Amino acid sequence: MKTTSRYRSAARMIAAIGVVSLVAACSGNGGATGGATGGDASGGYPDQNITFVVPFSAGGPTDTVTRMIAEPMAAKLGAKVVVQNVEGAGGTVGAGEVARAEPDGYTVLMHHIGMSTAPALYQNLGYKPLENFEMVGLVTEVPMTVVARKDFAPATLQDLVTYVKANADKVTLANAGIGAASHLCGLLFQTATGVKLQEVPYEGTGPALTDLVGGQVDFMCDQTTNTSGQISANEVKAYAVTTPERVKSLPNLPTTTEAGLPQLQVSVWHGLYVPKGTPQPVVQKLSEALKVALADQKVIDQMAKLGTAPVPAEDATPQVHRAKLEEQLGTWAKVIADAGLKAS
Amino acid sequence: MELLDNLALGFSTALLVQNVLYCFVGVLLGTAVGVLPGIGPTATVAMLLPITFSFEPVTALIMLAGIYYGAQYGGSTTAILINLPGESSAAVTALDGHEMARQGRAGPALAAAAIGSFIAGTVATVALAVAAPPLARVALQFGPAEYFSLVLLGLIVSIALARGSTLKALAMIALGVLLGTVGQDIYTGTPRFVFDQRELYGGIDFVSVAVGMFGVAEILRNLENEQTRTAVITKVKNLWPTREDRRRIIGPILRGTGLGAALGVLPGGGHVLASFTSYAVEKRISKRRQEFGRGAIEGVAGPESANNAAAQTSFIPLLTLGLPAHPVMALMVGAFIVHGITPGPNVITEEPELFWGLIASMWIGNVLLVLLNLPLIGLWVRMLRIPYQVLFPMIILFAAIGTYSLGFNAYDVYAIVFFGVLGYILIKCGCEPAPLLLGFVLGPLVEENLRRALIISRGDASVFVTRPISAVLLALAVAALAVAVLPAIRRRREVVFTEEE
Numbered sequence: 001m002k003t004t005s006r007y008r009s010a011a012r013m014i015a016a017i018g019v020v021s022l023v024a025a026c027s028g029n030g031g032a033t034g035g036a037t038g039g040d041a042s043g044g045y046p047d048q049n050i051t052f053v054v055p056f057s058a059g060g061p062t063d064t065v066t067r068m069i070a071e072p073m074a075a076k077l078g079a080k081v082v083v084q085n086v087e088g089a090g091g092t093v094g095a096g097e098v099a100r101a102e103p104d105g106y107t108v109l110m111h112h113i114g115m116s117t118a119p120a121l122y123q124n125l126g127y128k129p130l131e132n133f134e135m136v137g138l139v140t141e142v143p144m145t146v147v148a149r150k151d152f153a154p155a156t157l158q159d160l161v162t163y164v165k166a167n168a169d170k171v172t173l174a175n176a177g178i179g180a181a182s183h184l185c186g187l188l189f190q191t192a193t194g195v196k197l198q199e200v201p202y203e204g205t206g207p208a209l210t211d212l213v214g215g216q217v218d219f220m221c222d223q224t225t226n227t228s229g230q231i232s233a234n235e236v237k238a239y240a241v242t243t244p245e246r247v248k249s250l251p252n253l254p255t256t257t258e259a260g261l262p263q264l265q266v267s268v269w270h271g272l273y274v275p276k277g278t279p280q281p282v283v284q285k286l287s288e289a290l291k292v293a294l295a296d297q298k299v300i301d302q303m304a305k306l307g308t309a310p311v312p313a314e315d316a317t318p319q320v321h322r323a324k325l326e327e328q329l330g331t332w333a334k335v336i337a338d339a340g341l342k343a344s
Numbered sequence: 345m346e347l348l349d350n351l352a353l354g355f356s357t358a359l360l361v362q363n364v365l366y367c368f369v370g371v372l373l374g375t376a377v378g379v380l381p382g383i384g385p386t387a388t389v390a391m392l393l394p395i396t397f398s399f400e401p402v403t404a405l406i407m408l409a410g411i412y413y414g415a416q417y418g419g420s421t422t423a424i425l426i427n428l429p430g431e432s433s434a435a436v437t438a439l440d441g442h443e444m445a446r447q448g449r450a451g452p453a454l455a456a457a458a459i460g461s462f463i464a465g466t467v468a469t470v471a472l473a474v475a476a477p478p479l480a481r482v483a484l485q486f487g488p489a490e491y492f493s494l495v496l497l498g499l500i501v502s503i504a505l506a507r508g509s510t511l512k513a514l515a516m517i518a519l520g521v522l523l524g525t526v527g528q529d530i531y532t533g534t535p536r537f538v539f540d541q542r543e544l545y546g547g548i549d550f551v552s553v554a555v556g557m558f559g560v561a562e563i564l565r566n567l568e569n570e571q572t573r574t575a576v577i578t579k580v581k582n583l584w585p586t587r588e589d590r591r592r593i594i595g596p597i598l599r600g601t602g603l604g605a606a607l608g609v610l611p612g613g614g615h616v617l618a619s620f621t622s623y624a625v626e627k628r629i630s631k632r633r634q635e636f637g638r639g640a641i642e643g644v645a646g647p648e649s650a651n652n653a654a655a656q657t658s659f660i661p662l663l664t665l666g667l668p669a670h671p672v673m674a675l676m677v678g679a680f681i682v683h684g685i686t687p688g689p690n691v692i693t694e695e696p697e698l699f700w701g702l703i704a705s706m707w708i709g710n711v712l713l714v715l716l717n718l719p720l721i722g723l724w725v726r727m728l729r730i731p732y733q734v735l736f737p738m739i740i741l742f743a744a745i746g747t748y749s750l751g752f753n754a755y756d757v758y759a760i761v762f763f764g765v766l767g768y769i770l771i772k773c774g775c776e777p778a779p780l781l782l783g784f785v786l787g788p789l790v791e792e793n794l795r796r797a798l799i800i801s802r803g804d805a806s807v808f809v810t811r812p813i814s815a816v817l818l819a820l821a822v823a824a825l826a827v828a829v830l831p832a833i834r835r836r837r838e839v840v841f842t843e844e845e
Contacts, residue, residue, distance in 0.1 A: 060678065083394070093545065121533065172799075172800055206673075206677070207611075230666065230689070233688045235688065
């Protein structure tokens with residue numbers, strides 16, 4: 001009898017741990033599955049949890065930005081916002097899932113520049129950015145920086161251009177994988193300078209930056225989020241920032257325009273999407289909440305630490321977002337086709 | 345005595361009430377997710393990251409770090425008890441640990457793992473405190489060529505994981521390597537073996553393979569009939585290691601600690617090699633080589649120590665250079681950023697309380713883990729007496745939930761079923777899952793680094809021998825291969841000679 005009660009208590013204990021994990025697993029998915037009811041009008045919206053799908057891993061720059069705005073948006077909407085990471089295939093798995101989700105405003109996608117490059121990169125995408133989504137608004141444009149190993153010869157961006165032209169067969173250009181922001185920026189650098197360089201892909205920014213700091217590769221282009229710490233510590237050599245304005249966290253770093261390569265303009269722009277067919281009043285409500293979040297001082301401060309800033313209020317609208325997406329789809333279709341890339 | 349000042353600063357931070365409390369919460373959660381099949385530290389840290397946003401930065405990092413090394417600790421428990429490793433390192437522990445459990449020696453196996461982990465954790469914490477920055481500098485010398493040679497060496501020495509036929513082990517390694525190639529090729533974006541399933545583009549998840557091949561397959565095998573049912577233990581002999589056990593585990597623990605601490609520093613994935621290499625070394629130098637795979641306590645103590653030491657020292661690249669060594673570390677980078685700390689080499693000078701506080705908390709966390717785990721051994725062992733009608737469905741249920749929580753991807757759950765059936769068929773053919781898992785983990789590393797090294801060198805293969813570290817590692821690999829193959833050749837010659845006489 002004694003042994004029976006003993007293993008019962010043990011069984012109860014694992015059952016308890018199991019329930020906790022079950023709750024955790026379910027709460028992460030609550031909005032995605034149970035959203036069939038409130039889709040008729042915005043009247044009752046939102047009356048349940050809203051799921052923000054991030055198509056990249058937790059802790060990454062896109063995830064961080066999402067979690068920053070999720071809290072003030074939830075407060076404005078008066079509903080709980082759950083952030084869910086659905087990773088895979090350069091963000092296309094998560095985007096595809098949202099494209100197929102119920103268009104009721106309870107499943108929202110946060111995506112970045114990858115939304116505009118995927119149609120050119122992937123043959124069987126399974127969704128069309130302009131046709132399968134409603135745009136809610138832009139969120140932020142994260143600047144990128146051109147950085148090199150610290151003992152790399154060129155001193156300025158002009159030197160770098162001259163140097164890679166003269167040593168195109170020796171220089172290596174790292175990136176964080178096909179379709180990553182660093183890869184796109186690297187492609188644009190090659191288009192802008194007219195030099196074809198040896199690219200060295202990595203699986204994510206961490207390993208790429210590790211090898212750059214270790215001097216295994218020559219240079220790369222990456223978001224300020226990842227590079228500003230290494231730049232301030234002089235572990236890498238920084239040439240320029242790829243946006244029209246300098247960034248506050250790196251005041252001494254010139255823009256590509258100032259440094260003489262104005263064609264190299266790229267930012268990792270982020271936007272919110274909902275599935276096509278979501279009622280307009282719901283889209284408007286989300287857009288309004290986004291504007292409130294972007295004006296939140298805490299969000300502004302947190303983004304400043306990442307070396308970025310919220311977009312102006314007028315850009316956090318479906319119209320500006322759609323225009324940006326259309327323009328970017330055209331730009332990248334050409335750059336990617338010129339590079340002869342196809343990830344199928 | 346700058347070091348003492350720093351440590352004093354660290355302990356004064358780590359011993360603050362809320363920091364000790366959250367350190368405890370972290371290691372407790374870590375132990376729980378380590379014990380639960382499927383749910384790994386990455387998913388847990390990802391889920392809890394937002395909760396820590398309101399904490400002090402150092403408190404948040406102490407808790408998140410606690411989850412990580414706590415999970416390394418807890419992972420061995422299910423590996424030993426029910427042959428269900430949650431991480432690649434625990435797959436090694438399952439080899440001899442579960443054998444010991446079948447023989448009624450689950451208690452000593454769990455104790456050996458706990459004691460080994462504690463000693464390793466303590467030594468690695470000291471290593472972190474004394475030599476983190478210079479060690480990180482050395483680790484940066486490792487480029488793609490060096491990693492290729494290192495992982496190749498790891499693969500060769502790990503043939504020792506085979507319990508039975510070397511040929512079958514090689515076949516399993518090859519199968520694992522092939523499974524590891526599923527997904528999008530990172531260099532060209534070409535999808536490989538995805539059969540038009542977008543969910544497979546990101547590759548097969550390790551947890552699905554491990555849970556299926558070990559856990560589900562083991563359950564299927566146990567269902568065959570009463571006689572072969574081994575998960576349910578007949579008689580528990582003793583809970584604590586005997587004097588003989590204690591004598592036998594000292595050497596493996598110390599060697600494992602050294603090996604693990606050294607490999608853990610490498611940011612490009614050295615930590616995954618730690619437990620495999622330690623097992624291979626212990627088997628090689630042991631006088632009781634035939635006991636390995638049949639319940640040798642050395643095969644539990646060594647790899648567990650190596651694993652925990654590596655878990656601790658893998659913080660070195662993150663803390664001193666801001667460079668993450670694996671997904672959990674990448675999440676920690678996210679935690680740094682959210683708290684307004686720019687991860688990078690400046691953290692150590694700009695945020696000394698955070699750096700030293702985190703290091704001191706790791707030692708405190710290790711003490712807490714031992715205090716938490718040793719008394720639990722009795723409880724865990726009793727869990728084995730749960731009737732299989734209750735235990736097996738529960739294991740499957742938790743495994744499915746845990747795997748699903750990784751990426752909310754139903755495909756990962758289907759994969760458990762697939763690998764469960766595959767694992768069962770392989771067991772029936774006398775093939776073992778451990779070498780397969782090893783190939784699955786190391787294969788992609790070999791390929792990735794081989795190709796990257798050749799891309800950087802523009803196709804010149806001589807980089808592998810002209811770069812000194814790489815050359816030394818390759819020489820060791822050749823030597824290891826010779827040591828493994830020569831006895832077989834000698835034996836054959838002896839056979840030939842006897843025939844001639």
